[in-house]
Amino acid sequence: MKSQRHRARQIALQALYEIDMTNHPPGQVLQRHMREVTPPLPPGASALLRDLVQGVMEHQDGLDRVIGHFAPEWPVSQIAAIDRNILRMALWEMNFNDTPIKVAINEAVELAKEFGAETSPRFVNGVLGAVTRKKGEMEAILCSTSA
Numbered sequence: 001m002k003s004q005r006h007r008a009r010q011i012a013l014q015a016l017y018e019i020d021m022t023n024h025p026p027g028q029v030l031q032r033h034m035r036e037v038t039p040p041l042p043p044g045a046s047a048l049l050r051d052l053v054q055g056v057m058e059h060q061d062g063l064d065r066v067i068g069h070f071a072p073e074w075p076v077s078q079i080a081a082i083d084r085n086i087l088r089m090a091l092w093e094m095n096f097n098d099t100p101i102k103v104a105i106n107e108a109v110e111l112a113k114e115f116g117a118e119t120s121p122r123f124v125n126g127v128l129g130a131v132t133r134k135k136g137e138m139e140a141i142l143c144s145t146s147a
Contacts (some may be wrong), residue, residue: 095138
């Protein structure tokens with residue numbers, strides 16, 4: 001059985017995908033997804049779900065710049081929406097949360113296997129692997145966006 005934190009990531013991905021594809025108000029989407037979870041998530045997993053959605057939304061421009069830098073052959077807008085949101089979540093966890101990098105990458109690859117296309121796990125792993133090898137470049141990109 002998957003962990004509660006993994007369930008939180010699954011629900012966060014679904015909420016972010018909906019926001020990305022429909023432009024529904026993020027707060028309303030998040031609240032609805034949290035309300036509809038059965039069984040309800042425990043407090044720690046609920047906090048992760050909320051932090052993921054809010055964090056990705058708050059830092060989306062910077063996260064997209066990182067994705068564009070490390071996947072230059074793919075304009076961010078042309079990356080499959082599921083893959084794009086998995087990458088945003090993993091990058092947010094790697095930079096703004098206390099999630100260990102290996103855990104963030106493993107969770108992202110698992111989500112890509114569950115929700116993405118056949119090539120998604122390899123694509124997600126490749127981008128995140130490149131980011132990990134050049135973490136300083138990612139940090140510089142994120143710092144330049146928040147300035």
